[in-house]
Every structure is written in structure tokens, then in C-alpha cells.
Amino acid sequence: MSIEIAIGSNIRKSPYFAATLRAGVKCFSVYNHTYIPAHFGDPEAEYRRLTTGVAIWDVAAQRQVELVGPDAARLAQYLTPRNLDGTRVGQGRYVPLCDHDGYLINDPVLLKLSEDRFWLSVADSDIHLWAEAVARERGWQVRVFEPDVSPLALQGPKAVEVTTALFGDWVRDLRYFWFRETSLDGIPLVLARSGWSKQGGYELYLTDGSRGNELWEKVMAAGRVHGIGPGAPNDLERLESGLISYGSDMRRQVVPADPFEMGLGGLVDLAGSHDFIGREALARVAARGPARRRVGFLLEGAPAAAGHPVAVTRDGAELGVLSDMAYSRRFERTIGVGLVRSELADDALGLTAELPSGPHPVRVTALPFRL
């Protein structure tokens, strides 16, 4: 199935949009009302660059929601079950966000820019509306908005070489999820050690959208000697690595899931006294145990990917969901991720994935995959 994407005023173009066109982007998706490259026509080369070299990704669609003002820290803490005590300026933290019923509505990285200024680097849902409604209905002194910030990712084992060449040796000592405000030949940005892969790398949070083209070209020039090439958030690598994809693996309106179900229970601070949205609901889940658990799936052969979540059944009863799947060369089999009822998570026989091509046997396995 090859269908065109509409280019129109209702979807935003990233500051790197023109650069990705020049680089030969072949396929886009839409994320936070913004075009995001999906691939450049050679999935194997893109996977290889990510896992053995270095790739440049336009991830400007990972929008930032800025919280700034006297109550910014209070709001940040209220939005997430994770205890933020001890978070330092210059530090990022993965912060699941829940609604009042304890269901996940996003899973951003929080960047603490100063004691009263934070960014939420969000997955695909309108957290600026959520955070704004909460702040204003509480009458808190905090401004919530989307600043002019557009991340560009360098991912892969050689990303460190390229980033060092551009910014200096200090980037080698940057700890995971930590960041620093800096610039590149006058282009202002925030440099973080982060990215949506397990291959290592950095994200350059450009803070002047008019300079996307320049930044892209400077990175490409520095990366040439390391064989840099374009890529995009890679569904196969993320499946192999067991990374969560909000929107694919769960979405409030489609596949509601709580942090315990998603394996994020360790980030829910019910022992502490701090208040957060969903606390009561999550205390109930913690007391009774989660209804489902996040698992890996193994499928024989190489059935066509569903392209949407499908039911996992046994004897016709729906017992889980297979969110996403792909054939893995690394594991030499088809893998997937999803949720199954907790009592099946360790030992489930006779399960079937209801693929569009027909029922297909699946085996449950723990994440991360150890094959």
C-alpha cells in the first residue's frame, strides 16, 4: 500500500523540512500536528547506520511544552507520579504523565532549565492543553506554552564522534538525559544526551527555528567522515530494544494503560507525600496489581505487519493486544510488543494474534528481548 501524504497548512513543517526533502525523504508521518520523516527509501541502510554508524533524524515533531514561573516546579511535580526531588538544573528525567484515572496520556522527558523553568519534550498528544487547563484551573502562577524549540537527533554508536567534533570533548562526559545550553557558530541550542533508540546519541534542541537548515548542514558536514546519513525514529530498533512508543503501544483513547501495566511502576512514587494527578487511582492499581502486563511477542515466520494494534486471543477470548510488530534480522524472527492479562505474562500457551492476514500463533516473552 503506497499512498501519498497531503501537504497542507494544517500540519506544521519542521525547521528541517526542506533539508529532509533534499536528503530524499520518501515517507512522512504526522506527530504533534507536525510532519516527521518515516524513512528515506532504504530501511536496511537506515537501520545499519543507526546500529553501527550515525544517523541524523528530524525529530522537531517532538514538541516542547514550556512551564515557566513561580509555580512551574509545582506544576511539573503535580503532572507526574515520579518524584522529582533532587532533580538538578541541567538534568532530564523520563516522566510518565497520567490522567486522574491513572491512565497514561504521554511519556515525555522533562528538562529542568532553571528552578522555575522546565520543558516537557512530549510524545504525540496535546499536553500543552492538558498542562494549561490544570495550571489555570488551579490558579497557579505559571505560563504554559510551546516555545520555538526543534530537536534534531544524532543517534548511533558514532554519534559521540560527530557531536564531539562539533562541540568539543565535554559532550563525552555528559551523563544520559543531562543537557547543556550552548551554541554552534552562533546557532543557539540545548545539547542533550538522549534520543529514542538504545544506540546512544544526542539531541540538539534548536532554539531558533529559522536556522534549521544551517544546523542540519553543519551536522552533515561534520558527520561525513563517519558516514552519517538521514534516518528517522526507527520502529524496528525500538521493538528490538523494547522502547515504549506512546501512540502505538498505548493511547488514552485507543489502548488505555496505566504505568504499572507498562512496566513503569518503579517510577510511581506512592510512598512519598507529594500530590500528583492520578495518585488515588494508581494507589488502587498498586494494591490489587495491574490487570495486564507489557510483554514481548514472538511470531513464527514473517507475516505481514498489521499496521495497527490487533487482539491477542485464546479460544476466542480477547486476552491482550499486539501493538506493533516487525521482522528482526538481529533475532531472526518476527517480534512484537503489547499487553496481556497479568496471569498470562509469564507462561501463556495457545495464544493467537488476530492479524489481518489471518490468525497467527504467538508466544509471550519478557522484555527486553533476550534471544
Place this chain on the structure above:
Amino acid sequence: MSIEIAIGSNIRKSPYFAATLRAGVKCFSVYNHTYIPAHFGDPEAEYRRLTTGVAIWDVAAQRQVELVGPDAARLAQYLTPRNLDGTRVGQGRYVPLCDHDGYLINDPVLLKLSEDRFWLSVADSDIHLWAEAVARERGWQVRVFEPDVSPLALQGPKAVEVTTALFGDWVRDLRYFWFRETSLDGIPLVLARSGWSKQGGYELYLTDGSRGNELWEKVMAAGRVHGIGPGAPNDLERLESGLISYGSDMRRQVVPADPFEMGLGGLVDLAGSHDFIGREALARVAARGPARRRVGFLLEGAPAAAGHPVAVTRDGAELGVLSDMAYSRRFERTIGVGLVRSELADDALGLTAELPSGPHPVRVTALPFRL
């Protein structure tokens, strides 16, 4: 520029997705995290069907946000500056939604299903998160969620014939924006006289997503004698008709605009006593007058559409924005819509649109176009 769209688990497929593939969809966009057809490869035939015949549109991406419970009416009223007094069960109303600063965040149709149950048929932003945050932070007794409801539109002057053939003569007497719960050969739906065009028509709000295919085929069969064919929300017709497109013409994070600027001031009830989000901010706007006004633009020739909002300038100063544009056969010229500073809205000479192809002279005109 022809680029593929990624089909993946993170974007929802409508219940009519398979039917639109069979009907030969060539281009999709994404709206409310859902694929929505953009065209079927023959824009002229699609425009002609819409304006002289009847078209079938998959608009399931126009998701519903249901408000249900003792405080549902209270929440509905608090969410919009429009006074909802006197709204009857079975009646729909166009309800701009604003944030606490008075900026538009969506412009849905509200359907009153009963005294304590409403749907917001939303444009492209996560109003389920907004409405839920407001309701829960206020402690109101109302459940907010996205129900299994997927609109299918019949639009065009012959839509009434097709809809009558399917449902009976009563649909002729249905007033604009009114609706009735009904069914078609056992397929449950809500039938409304509405749709995002000025060509007349109906929307069938399917309430069982497993039956999209059946509903599509029944509509196609009934419409065959009237030359029905597939189409999609039509950017050219909406420009000619002056319809607002949230996401294109304004979006909170991209082109913030208040209801007065968008020509919706008549829907803002500052005279009444009811409280609503943004009331104080909108009272200030009403007192000083809006900074900008929504206008039509006329451009000589047929320059390539920008595909994104562009600045409108004079002598280098930015005085407005051209949101969207297209060549109109009906008016035999290129038209656009956007915002300009209020003092220019009636008489602006020497304005320039900063198109990607280069600066291009534009003339301001009132909406709706009278050419």
C-alpha cells in the same frame, strides 16, 4: 512533491478505512491521530460531485468527545463563550472553545443527546484532555471520553435525495445542525443535517465501529443513481465558502487567534452572567477591539500554493498571515484566507504575500467572497 504516508499503529484507521482503499484513495492526511482521506486522484471530479451532485466522505477523524453525567451541561457551558441556554435535545450548535487567555483551541459542533449527555464533534486538537482536566480539577460529576462514534458525511445538493432514499422523508424536515438517533437496517447511528461544506448534506454518526464497511456500501448503493462518488473535506470549496479550518487558519501553538479576530465575536456572550473559560480575556478584547481581522485575499495569476501559512507584509513589516490559498475556477482567480491587522481589513494597499516562490501582491477582501 509526492511523498508517501507511513501506515502504522500510532495513527488510527477509521471504520471506513478499508472502504476508502477500495474506492481508490490516493492521498491521506492525519487528523485527531486518525487517517483521513485527502483526495481520490481526480480533484476536478471530486469538486464537481460536491458542488453539483453528492459525495461520500470518511470524516471519522472528526472524533467525538462525550460529556455525560450530572455536571455535563455545566461543563459544556463552561467550555464555550457561546450561551447554550435554550439548546434543545436533538440540536447541534457550533461552539468555539477558548483557553483562559481567550485564544481558540478548537471549534466543534456540540450535539445535545439528552439533558446530561453531549458530544463535542471536534476539529484537530486533543479536547478530550482539555475537557477532562477542567472537569476533574473542578471536581465535577461528569465523565469525559471518546465514544465509538465515526461520522460519515454525505455532501452536495443531491445528498438530500440519497439520505431520503435511505432513511425516509423526515430527513427533509431536519433543520440545519439538528439530529436524530436512528438506524439503517440495524446499523445504529445518529443522523445530523451538517457537514463541512456549504453545499448542504448530512452526517451519519455511526455508533458501532465494526459496521463501517456495511454503512459505506449501503450509502454507495443508494447513491449510485445520483452519481455518488468518494471525496473528502474539500479545501477549495471551503475557501470559496469562507469556512474556518481550525489547524489551518489558526492553531493555538502556531497562529493564535481569538473569536473576535476570527469573525466569531457574535457567539461570545459577555452580556449574560454565565461563566466560561476565557471570559475575562475576551472582555478585554471586546473593550479594545480585536488586533486583527479574518479576511479573504485575492492574488493575481495562479502562483503555487505555499502549503503552509505565510506572512503578509508591507515594506517589510509583518501585518498579517495568509493561512491557505487555491486557484478558484468559480471566481477565476486565486483566493486565500487569513488575518490582517484590523486597521487594514477594509482598505489595504500594497500588501505582499511572502510565498515560497517569491513575494506576490495580494488584495484584501471581505468574507464571504462576493466576486
